[in-house]
Amino acid sequence: MPRQHVRELWQMDEIVEEILFRLPPDEPGNLLRASLVCKPWCRLLSDHGFRRRYSEFHQAPPMLGFLQSWSTSAEFVPTTEFCPREPDPRHSYSVCDCRHGRVLLRFRDDDKQFLTVWNPMTGSQRVLRVPEYSGMSDWCTSVLCSGSSYNHGDCHLGPFLVVFVSLHEQEGVAKACVYSSEMSNWSSSASLDVGFFEDEIHFTAMPSVLAGDALYFLISRDSNIGILEYDLGKSRLSEIHLVPASTSAIICPIAPILMVAEDGQLGLADLYDFNLSVWWREVGPDEVAVWSQCRVIDLETLLPIGDPEVATDLVGSIEGTGIIFAITDLGTYMIDLKALTSKELSTKLYQREDIAWALFPYLSFYSPQGVVAGASIETGHGNEET
Structure with missing residues (x-):
């Protein structure tokens, strides 16, 4: 030629x-x-x-849909024309986490607990056995890519990590370990003395958030709220107390959610009646962190309310944005706190006893290759510690 x-x-x-x-x-x-x-x-x-160039051109990946987690099942609700390739239908799943184009599910089989890292774009799965720690009273887990992509719009085919954090009431400690898809095993555990011998402590239903190089998990201590931080770079657990800068009173939100700002700042949103309070954690030059209340927003001006006697629930957020999610008696809504606007995502109505525990947004750039790629199921038990 x-x-x-x-x-x-x-x-x-x-x-x-x-x-x-x-x-x-x-x-x-x-x-x-x-x-x-x-x-x-x-x-x-x-x-x-x-x-890769398409994701760099558009930068922030779109929300193709979301998952709602119930006590015994999970449901994918599309907000676009995207139709996911479903996970193995032999199991009944609940959702643990969703991040960087992957969904982390849990299921039981023969009285043993398993995790499934599911790629809705391709249908591929990696099945992991939950680490078995003696005396474990509660646990929570997160998924994230192990690459260095800045927008994470095209990393759902690359290596990933699963972070597993457990609580041990009788010992008064929290433990954390990490599964690497590249190593195909769990790391040794990091421990933190959280001293809750006389407290009733457990993880809340809200998903973790990733801010910078750390994951944050909400915990409940005798109706008070705390935060566990897992530093991925240092493999270290620590606890964050919710104390605002202006007073010595501890914040005691009823059902808060964690947020992450565009600059990676950790935040917390709490709803009382229809008043939404937004707090941000600020770290000063002396490395001392304080909580400051940014604003209070009246959600009655943003959301359609059918029955004011029915509570509105906060159920999640999108990391790195000012977007949160709420469920009212009329449906599920996405709220942009910067633009002070809301958008209806689903009109499905729920009985209050069936209310969603949490909402997990699925953000990814669509790949036509995912339509024709064959689904696969891999088993990666990893090493166990008892």
């Missing part, structure tokens, strides 16, 4: 790529239809280099 024709074809591919870059990421059906136009477009859209 003449060199001139090769150059023209290369330039045409560049033009096509620039056009495809501009397809809205929150409308995955457009990417799927574009991949069906011709084989060259399908190869382009399925190429890892294109997916």
